[in-house]
Amino acid sequence: MTHIALEGGCFVLSASQFCRRKDYPPPPEYVFSGTEKDLTPDSIVCAGGSVIISPSGTVLAGPNYDEEALISADLDLGEIAREKFGFDVVGHYSRPEVLSLIVRDHPTRPVTFTSTSEKTDGPC
Numbered sequence: 001m002t003h004i005a006l007e008g009g010c011f012v013l014s015a016s017q018f019c020r021r022k023d024y025p026p027p028p029e030y031v032f033s034g035t036e037k038d039l040t041p042d043s044i045v046c047a048g049g050s051v052i053i054s055p056s057g058t059v060l061a062g063p064n065y066d067e068e069a070l071i072s073a074d075l076d077l078g079e080i081a082r083e084k085f086g087f088d089v090v091g092h093y094s095r096p097e098v099l100s101l102i103v104r105d106h107p108t109r110p111v112t113f114t115s116t117s118e119k120t121d122g123p124c
Contacts, residue, residue, distance in 0.1 A: 001014045001051055001053050002053055002057045002059075004053075005053040005054065005055055005056075005057055006055070006056070006057045006083075006087070007087075008055075009055045009080060009083040009084040009087065010055055010080060011052065011053065011054060011055060011075055011079075011080070012051075012052070012053045013052050014049075014050060014051050014052075014053075015050050016046075016048045016049045016050045016051075016063075017046050017048060018044070018046060018047065018048030018050075018064075018065075018067065018068050018069075019044075019045055019046045020041065020042055020043060020044055020045060021039045021040065021041050021042070021043045021045050022041035022042065023045075024045070044065075047065045048063070048064055048065055048068075048069075049062070049063040049064070049065055050062050050063060050064060050069070050071055051063040051071070052071060052072075052073045054075075054076075054079055055079050055080050055082075055083035055084075056079060056082075056083055060073035060074075060075075061073040
């Protein structure tokens, strides 16, 4: 989630489910592949981990792995713009004249080298 927040320059609100064995129907309707004998009704079978992360990668709330919980955080929406100035993945320094993606619908050679036909005079 931190990676998504940093790369996207956005707040990430990740909601993950938390549940115990008692939240599911009793066997044989639902069996946790070979672990059923080790589980008590209060055994955690899905640990949750909901979290809120800022565009700078700071964890603002969570993750919580112990119980059902509501998490919240105060968001500074100005942080989005500040982080986009520092790392803008498709922004002002994007170089389409240097790097591009071409998708062809037929087989082709995986690597092709190209160069300009004219050489320029002067120092490189």
